[in-house]
Amino acid sequence: MSWKPDHGSPICPQICEQMCVRIARGSLEPDSKLMSVRELAVKLGVNPNTVQRSFEQLEQQGVLYSVPGTGWYVSADVTVAKNAVKRLMQEHTAAYFAEMENLGLDMAATKQVIKEWEA
Amino acid sequence: MSEMLRLENLTKRYGSLTALDNVSLSVESGRIVGLLGPNGSGKTTLIKILNGLLTPTAGSATICGLAPGVKTKELVAYLPDNSFLNTWMRVEQIVDFYADFYADFRPERAYEMLTALGISPKTRLKTLSKGNKEKVCLILVMSRNARLYVLDEPIAGVDPAARDYVISTIINNYNPEATVLISTHLIADIEQILDEVIFIHQGHILLQKTVDEIREENGKSVDALFREVFKW
Incomplete structure (x- = not known):
């Protein structure tokens, strides 16, 4: 992911948006496992809590789901992201x-x- | 999440100068917090009180419920704003020294970071450049398994590439049980890794908010807001 959040607006929605874009575009496939919160935080240079919060919001919207102990996955249904x-x-x-x-x-x-x- | 840090009506006076004026705030565990303010705003005074190097004139500071003292030194990893190393030592000696001194020190972490930043353990500290000395100091502090990391200007003297490394080290080291308090005026470089920021000015807390709240409410980065608030 070469994308980085920009400086003017809240980071959390920017991450949510980017995830949706990637899912809609197909670069993240349904039911595929995402990198861990910490890995993504390091990659984006942002706070792990911010990534966690973004993932939780996306889970509420049905874009992602989490499996306790293993991590985060893209929902089988990608209509919400689209x-x-x-x-x-x-x-x-x-x-x-x-x-x-x-x-x-x-x-x-x-x-x-x-x-x-x-x- | 539990409360990591609590200041209650904290005041510090140096003679007629009031460096901290009735400051109250609370910071939870699992947070990366920026302590931001112009020169002379009281950042270092606050940090020195947290580390027991200064005593408050009035009010109190507690870390995990304890007043700064011997007990809290086990919990707090402190990076001062000036070099604290014995310059006759070699890097590996100072690593040993730290391992002897702090039960929570992880030498393997220190060596890993030294390698990543290209600093040889055999080097004598006095032959290191200013920037590399600062890197060693930071490595020593970040190699501890502390509850509270207090970093006073951790990135001011290091080159941009090492700065990125420092920032990813702080993210990688993230632990929901621990809190990192970073004092700096290089806000643009670190604001994205912060949960919340505390603006301090002439001994007063101007605001304590999350980075996303600030961006949401002001439509600008913390750095831009800082420049606006502290315009001369």
């Missing part, structure tokens, strides 16, 4: 259009910009 990522995509898209509007472009003009960019 829905979370979908919401993120919508948020990012809305933010993009809002920014373009600030630049004086309406929805139609922005779509034109995207088309030109693709070409």
Whole structure:
């Protein structure tokens, strides 16, 4: 995981988001075992309690499950993760259009910009 | 989680100067806590009281319910802000010395860290650079199996690569039974490993909050908030 949390916003939701992205993308497979809380904490350079809290939140939402004594696993059902990522995509898209509007472009003009960019 | 550290109306005066003014706070076990404040804010005074090197003018400090003293020295691993080593010794001698001195000292941990940071056990301390001396001090402290680690400016003098190593050592060493109290003004480097931060200024506690609370409420990092709070 080369991703690191950024500095401006709370770390816990950032970790939750990243986990969902990885699950939705398929780089973390259903029922696969995750690295331990401590390993992930070292890798991300964050506090182990923060990772623990993120995993617990994801467990409540049904994204992960834990097996006492062995560790954390990705849920067999990945719809929750996929829905979370979908919401993120919508948020990012809305933010993009809002920014373009600030630049004086309406929805139609922005779509034109995207088309030109693709070409 | 149990209470690790408790300060009640703690006051320290040096003559007419009040270094700590009626400070009360509590820190639980299993936490990594940043004690943050500008120079002269009272950080080191507070730390010295915790280690029994200064006595409070009024109020009290307790560690696991005990007043600082012989008993708490068994529980507390302290990294002072200045070098405390006998410079005529070799690194391996100081490791032996520590192993004799502290029942909870794990020499194998110390050697592992020395190897990782490329410091030979045969080196005499006086021939080590300032940064490497600081690394040895930190290794000695982190090799103890303590309940409370009190680190006064642990990363100020070491290079960025070693800084990363120090930070992962602190994470790796994490133990739900122990608490790490880190005093520093290099906030950006360590804020992500902190559970909570304590801002101290002119002997007063300005705030004690979790890092995520601060980021949530202010939309900025602890480092950015610190710069704002302590703007001149």
